[in-house]
Amino acid sequence: MSNLKYALNPRSIAIVGASDQINKIGGRPLHYLAKFGFQGKVYPINPARPEVQGVKSFAGLDALPEVPDMVCVAVAGDNAERTVIQCAEMGVKVALVMASGFSESDPVNGAAAEQRMIAAGRKTGMRIFGPNMQGLANFGSGAIASFSTMFLEMPPEDGPVAILSQSGAMSVVPYGLLRQRGIGVRHTHATGNDADVSVAELSTEVAKDPNVKLLLLYLEGMPDPHFLAETAAIARERNLPVLALKSGRTAAGAIAAASHTGALATEDRVVDAFFEHHGIYRVKDVEGLVESAELFLKGWKPKGRNLVAISNSGAVCVLSADAASNAGMPMAKLALATREGLGKILPSFATTTNPIDITAALLSNSGLFSDILPVIAKDAAADAFLIGVPVAGQGYDVPRFARDSAAFAAETGKPLVVAAPQPSVAQAFAEQGLATFATESAAIRALDGYLGQNELAARLAASGARSTYRAAESAAQEGVTLNEAESLAIAEKAGIPVAKYRLCQSAAECVEAWRAIGGPVAVKACSRDIPHKSEYGLVKLGVNSEAEISALFETMTTTVAEKKASFDGVIVAAMAKGQREFMIGAHRDPVFGPVVAVGDGGKYIEALGDVRLLIPPFSASDVERALRSLRIAPLLDGVRGDPPLDIAAFGDLAAKVGALMLDAKLKIASIDLNPVMVFARGEGCVIADALVVQQA
CATH class of the missing domain: 3.40.50.720 (NAD(P)-binding Rossmann-like Domain)
Incomplete structure (x- = not known):
């Protein structure tokens, strides 16, 4: 022990x-x-x-x-x-x-x-x-x-x-x-300074x-994430859900x-990536820690997030649909047979499409719930349910509503939440073992958190076991910056598609490379001491004449010498214009180890910051899921006549970068691939530049 x-x-x-x-x-x-x-x-x-x-x-x-x-x-x-x-x-x-x-x-x-x-x-x-x-x-x-x-x-x-917390207050x-x-x-444990x-x-x-x-966690610092990886x-x-408030x-x-x-x-984005990689579901606030708790204890096995909302209030139906939409929970499209069955039971002025408004007729007919719920239970489109009872009490057979709802939940075996602001009404539903909330918004937030954690767990189960935590022992050491040609060579060896290029040591070699590649080319100085060449005029695009190429070689040689930088030659490369520029960057976080960033590329990347972080190893599908959470997501499938992008190829490329970061022999501290030219679906992608820093 x-x-x-x-x-x-x-x-x-x-x-x-x-x-x-x-x-x-x-x-x-x-x-x-x-x-x-x-x-x-x-x-x-x-x-x-x-x-x-x-x-x-x-x-x-x-x-x-x-x-x-x-x-x-x-x-x-x-x-x-x-x-x-x-x-x-x-x-x-x-x-x-x-x-x-x-x-x-x-x-x-x-x-x-x-x-x-x-x-x-x-x-x-x-x-x-x-x-x-x-x-x-x-x-x-x-x-x-x-x-x-x-x-x-x-x-x-x-x-x-x-409940485990560093803070005493946040443990209780x-x-x-x-x-x-x-x-x-x-368990309710508060550990304070976490000194040991x-x-x-x-x-x-x-x-x-x-x-x-x-398991609920409240964290302020994360000095030892390897233990969190072990816990996960x-x-x-x-099959233990872990929720964390960081x-x-x-x-x-x-x-x-x-x-x-x-x-x-x-x-913070590295924390998000670490939690997602290991299957820890991150919540935003204290309510997020506790709202879903009861749902995790029901033993349900959710299949999706298509919602059916049922209420005796049209307003609650509308508000439920709004809240569900904001949470990414589509309203399930009920089958024709379901709608016809409901039409035979509900008054003509009731709504039989989803959300289902049973109207104030519930006051005069307490059997409406018991009549309609079995009809809805047969519909395969529904993954989860919300029952909203904003007003009931005297004159309503609330205990019967609660019993019928509980029987319905037991029959379907699907997640069900109840919204009931009146304490007496809420108590009746709670006594039947139903998860009850004051508002439809709170009920859907809880349902969203519960479904989100289950979806994360299912993804991890489908992708296989996660890697063990890899600390960044050498992250603090000063690295050695490779020149572009050396960086591109590492990428090529890893199977990453690179635009055709040659490293030249003379004007004549540059002209020969231009002729071999054909068409307009990019001409770039190659120096390990000048990683960001465009800032010094050391990149020229669309060059397409022998005279211009020869002159550029001489000019770039002089500029590099004036900067007192090493001169490793001049790169002549094929021009590549993708349908969209993306980026892939990777580094070793001092706490979490290798981290890979994927997202929108180009010169405005720092200003826009439309990227997601991933912890390797990960798959191409993980990359696509990350991209679809970004602001540029609508562009992935093509807009205004543009074809969809080859996101599968980009995801494969990003996964190879993750593998490079995990290769201990290469000792890579960071990789910067920007831009990555992504073509139309089926046409692949290619990198036009690379910057690799190796650990000393």
């Missing part, structure tokens, strides 16, 4: 700084351990009292009858540091440092003390959580080593959800929202708990995150 596992299931817990006052940091864990049924041994440490909260107290850790598995350090400053070091020397397996004043607020002395504690723990194998942590809580075992007030306000109930806010919805939570054990590392243990059916691999084996999406948010726990924000 590794020491980290004792953080989740300790057999004995000591609390240094134990207090009789349950509203003090040293009093709350002791109170919780008794209140919530911890069956292990509990040792309060308080030299001033013979007992604390009715439990025998000890003067110090050295007075205990055994070495505890876990010690909660609820004393401050130097006392905290001394206690942690003593724990390590005794052989304690896990120390929870609840004290603050370390690296999160004092980057000099506090950080140094923090490192001394970590060093002491590593000598003996003791794992340290915190400092500046709220605590760990396993409601399955009653090991509530936490001082959060939330567990007094919202009594716990063991359940299938686990989702907990509280889930408990309000009647959802049980097994991080949220990511702890998640590798929590993901193995067979009782956990949904475990989760895929168990703060610091904006520049202001990144600064705030760094000041909060000393976390270093990473480039």
